[in-house]
Amino acid sequence: WMGVPVLGLDALSSAAYGPEAAMTVLLVAGTAGQALITPIMLGVIALLLVLYASYRQTIRAYPQGGGSYTVARTNLGVNAGLLAAAALVLDYVMNVAVGISAGVGALVSALPVLLPLRPELCLLLLLVIAVVNLRGVRDSGVAFMLPTVLFVLLLLGVIVAGVLQVVLTGGHPVPVVAPQAGAASAAVGLSAWLIVRAFSAGCTAMTGIEAVSNGVGSFRAPAVRNARLALTFIVGLLGVLLAGIAFLARAYGVTATDPASPEYRSVLTTLIAAVTGTGPVYAVSVAAILAVLCLSANTSFAGLPRVAKLLADDDYLPHGFASRGPRLVYTWGVVSLTLLAALLLVVFGGVTDRLVPLFAIGAFLAFTLSQLGMVGHWRRLRQRGLPLVLNAFGAAASGVTLLVVLASKFTEGAWVTLLIVPGLVLAFRATHRHYRHVQAEITTEHPLDFTPRPAPIVIVPVQAWTTVTRKALRFARQLGDVRAVHVLTEQDGHDLQDRWAACVTGPAAASGAPAPTLVLLESPYRQLLEPLLDYVHAVEQDCPDRQVVVLVPELVGPRLTHSLLHNARSAVLKARLSFGGDRRVVVMQVPWSLDDTQGRGRAPR
Amino acid sequence: WMGVPVLGLDALSSAAYGPEAAMTVLLVAGTAGQALITPIMLGVIALLLVLYASYRQTIRAYPQGGGSYTVARTNLGVNAGLLAAAALVLDYVMNVAVGISAGVGALVSALPVLLPLRPELCLLLLLVIAVVNLRGVRDSGVAFMLPTVLFVLLLLGVIVAGVLQVVLTGGHPVPVVAPQAGAASAAVGLSAWLIVRAFSAGCTAMTGIEAVSNGVGSFRAPAVRNARLALTFIVGLLGVLLAGIAFLARAYGVTATDPASPEYRSVLTTLIAAVTGTGPVYAVSVAAILAVLCLSANTSFAGLPRVAKLLADDDYLPHGFASRGPRLVYTWGVVSLTLLAALLLVVFGGVTDRLVPLFAIGAFLAFTLSQLGMVGHWRRLRQRGLPLVLNAFGAAASGVTLLVVLASKFTEGAWVTLLIVPGLVLAFRATHRHYRHVQAEITTEHPLDFTPRPAPIVIVPVQAWTTVTRKALRFARQLGDVRAVHVLTEQDGHDLQDRWAACVTGPAAASGAPAPTLVLLESPYRQLLEPLLDYVHAVEQDCPDRQVVVLVPELVGPRLTHSLLHNARSAVLKARLSFGGDRRVVVMQVPWSLDDTQGRGRAPR
C-alpha cells in the first residue's frame, strides 16, 4: 500500500489544476459557461476510464515496468521510440512547471500579498527542488505519503461536507467565505468550439496516471495484481475528486478567475474556503496542496533522468546523461530539467493556465504512443483478444484527444510543440549520427606499438616549497625527466631558490640520484600562467619526439568552496593547453587534500 | 582624441538616465515638482565640477592610471582599499544593470508593444554582451566611437534645435509630438526632503567620470596633459547635455512617467520626439541611445574583471579571478558580473528607477574613497597646496552626497548596500585568511624524498580497440604496470577480447615486451562507471605502497559540443574518484582530437 501515495501522487495532484484549467477556458462565456464544468468533467472522467482500462493491460504485459519509451521502442521501432522519448521529455518538463506554478497559485490565493512575487516564488521552489535532487534523495516513502494522504483526506472531507450542505440546504448552500464575484457577463456565447477547448484543458487532470505502469517492479508479489489494484484505487480516487470538485464548484458558485490578473484566486482554494471558511482546515489544505504539487513536480526529477539515461545508453543523448555523479545522481538530467523548467516558468510568468496546452500535448502524445506500442505488442504475440481491443481503443481515444488539444490550443502555445518535439527527435538522431561517425573514425586495425620511446619530460610548476610541491616532485621523478618551473614576479622574495638547494640539490647529491632541473621564468604584471605556457610550448618544439607532461596539484575533498579557491589555476592551465587542440601535452592533476597538511600527510611520505 | 569616445562613453551615457531619475522622484509633486528639474540639474552640474577639479589631480598624481582601489589602498591602507573595492564591485554591477535597463527603457518607449517584455529584453541584451565578452573583444575603438559620437551630436543637435524653437516662439514651443499628459495633480506638496531625494537620484548623472583617470596610461604623450584635456572636454559636454535636457524638458512640458506602468515613456526619447517628431532623426537617436547605453554597460566587463584580478593577486578573491582563460578573458570576472547583473535585473524587473539608489551609492562611495586617498597621497608627499584643497573639497562633497543619498533613498533600496558592501569586505577578508591559513599549513622544511619506489599501477579503461585506446596504452606503458580494464555489459559482443590477442598479446610476444594485463569486469544495468570504480578501489587496497594512476582519454579541440559529447564520462570518473578526498589515485587525462582520426593520427604513432 505504500505504492499508492508514491505512485498515485502524480495523478492525484492533477485534481488541483485539471478542473481549474477547464473552468478558466469557460470564463469568457460567463455564468452559462461555468455551468458546463460538470458535463465536461464527466467527459474527462470517461476518458480517464478508457486510459485506465488500457494501462491495466500495460501493467500485465510489462511486469518490470513499461514506460512509453520502452513500450514504443520495443514494439513500434526506433522512430516511434524517439518520438515517445521527446513526448516524455516535454511531459516531464511541463509536469515540473505546472506542478510548481499551480502550487504557487494555491499559495498566493491564500496569501494574496505574495501575488506579485509569483514568478520569483516559482523559481525559488524550483531551485529548492533541484538542490534537494542534486544532493541526492533516498526514496523516503513517508515524506511522500504524508502530504498525499493529507491532501486526499482533506479534499474528500471537504467534498463530503460540501455535498451534505448542498443536500441539507436543498441545493442552495451558503458559502462560508463567498467566492469573488466574477464571470457575470458573457463576453462570448457558448459554442461547441469553446466546449472542446475547455475539455482539452481539463485533460491535464489525467496526467500522471501512467506512473503505476512505470513502477510495477516496485510492488510486492503478486506485483501485477497489486499494481492493478493500486491503479484501480488511484483512478477511483481521482474520479471522485474531479467529480466532487466540479459538482461543488457549481453548487457554491465558484468560478475561475483571470489567471494573470491581481484578483487571481485558485478554484480549489476558493472552493475549500467556501465550504469550510478560512480557518485551520483551510490553512492545512493549502499547505497540503502546495506540498503535493511540489512532490508531484519532484517525480519528474526521477523520471526524466531515467529516460535520458536510456537514451544516452543508446547514443541518442550525450553520454553525460548516462553517468551518475558522486552522489549517485544523474547530474546532467537533473540540471537539464531544472534549466528547461526555469525557462518555461520565466517565459510564461509562472501562470499555470499558459502552461497547460504544452503539458496536455506532451502527456497525450506519450499516452498515445504507449497505447499504440501495446497494440503492437499484442499483435506481435498474436493475441487478438480483449487486451488488444482495450489498448486499441485507448490509443484511438488518446490519439483523438491529442489532435483535439493540438487543434483547439494551437494558437495558445500548442504550436510550440510542433517545433519542440520534432526538434528533440532530430537532436537525438544527430547525436546518434555523431557518435556513430566518431566510432567509425577511431576504429583501427593497427596493433599496439611496442617500440621503445624516450622517457617523457615532466614539467612541474613550483611557486613555493610546500608539502604539495614535495609530493608532486616525488611522483614526477617516477614518470620521467623533471623540470620544475618557477615564475618570478616582482613580489618574489627568492625564498624558493634558497630552499631548492637545501631541499632538492643537496639531498640529490647525497643519494646519488639526478636532481630535477629548476627553471626560472621572468614575468611582468604578475601573470603566472603566460610564461609557463610559453615555456611548455618551447619544450614541445625543442623535443618533438618526446611526450610532455605538465603535472599540477589539484585539491580534492568534499568542500566545493575549497576546490573553487584552489583549483581554478590548474583548471585554466589545462583549458589553455587543450585549447587549439594540442594533443602532445598531457596535463596530470595530482590530488592533494587539506588533511594532507594536518594528519598523516605531515610526515614525509 | 580616440580616448574621448572610449573613456567618455561611460560618463556621457549617464545623461540618458540621470535627469530622468531626478524627474521621476519629482513626479509625486505634480507640475510644481517638474519645474524644479532645472535648479536640481544645476546643483548636479555644480557637484560635477567639484569632482572634475578633484579628478584632474588624480590624473596628475597617477599617470599610470589611478583606480579607486589602487588610490585608496596605497594611501589609506588595506581596509580602505577593500572598502573601495567593494564599492567598485557594486558600482560596476549597477552600471551594467542601469545601462541595460535604461537602454531597454528607450527602446520600449519608441516601440511600446515591447513594454511587457522589458525584463526579458534586459536579460537578452545582458546575455549578448556577456557572450561577446566571453569570446574576447579586442578594444575596437571604432565600434565604440561611432555610437558615442552619433549620440552626442544628435543630442547636441536636438538641444540646439529645441533652444532655437524656444527662442523663436518666445518661450512657448509647440511639441511636434505632444508628450503624454501626466503629473497634472500633485499627490504630495513640495518639500526640502523631496528636493534632496530628487538631487540624490540625479547624481547618477555623474557616474562614469572616473573612467579617464583610470585610463591615463592609454593616452599619447604628454599623457597627463591629454588626459586632462579629454576630461575637461567630457565634463563640459556632459554639463551641456544635462543643462540642455533639463531646460528643454521644462520648455516642452516633458515630464517623467510612472516607470513601472504600461504608460512608461523615457524622458529623453519623449523630448527628442517633442523637438524633432518621430521621424528618422528620432529612430536613429533611439538606436544611438540604446547602443551607447549597452556600450557603457560593456565598460564594466573590462573594469570589474580588472579589479577582481588585483584583489585575487593579493589573495582577497579566489585565484580563479586572476587567470585568463583560453581567449585571454578573465572568465570568472565576466561570469560573476553577468550573474550579479542578471540577479539585479530580475529582482528589480528591469526598471531603471528601482536600480538608481544602489548605483548612486556604489559610485559615490568609490568617488569618496578615491578622493580621500588623494588627500592621503598629498599629505604623504607633504604637499599642502591647491591639489590637496581640491581633493579634500571633492572628498567632502562626494562624502556628503553619499550620506544624503544613503539617508534619502534608505527605504527605497539603499539599505541593501549596508549589507552588500560590508558583506563583500568580510568575504574578501575571509578569503585572504583562508589562503594564509592553507599557505601556513602546507609550508614544510622537509627535503625531497629520493628513496626509490615501485613503479605506479596504470589503469586504462578500454571499451573498444580504437586509435584513442592505442595511444593511451602506449603512453601508459611508459608510466608503469598497465592494467587495461574492460567492463562487460549485456550488449557486449566480445569484439575487444578477440582484438586484444591480435593487437596486444601477439605483438608483445613478438617484441619480447611484457603485455599489458586485460581485466574483464561484469556489469548489470549497463553501468560502466561503478564496476570500474570498485576495481580501482580494490587495487588501491591490495597495493598500499604503490601509486595508482587512472588514465582516461579526453577529447580536446575548439568545439565545446564535441567536448560535451565525449568528455562527460571521464569528468564524472574523475569527480567520483576525488569525491571523499581520495589522494592516492591520480587521474590522468590523455588528450586526443578528432583530427587524430583523420589526418596524421591515422598512421600508427
Ligand SMILES: [K+]
Ligand atoms: K502532477
Ligand SMILES: [K+]
Ligand atoms: K500530473
Ligand SMILES: [K+]
Ligand atoms: K508525468
Ligand SMILES: [K+]
Ligand atoms: K553609464
Ligand SMILES: [K+]
Ligand atoms: K555612468
Ligand SMILES: [K+]
Ligand atoms: K563606473
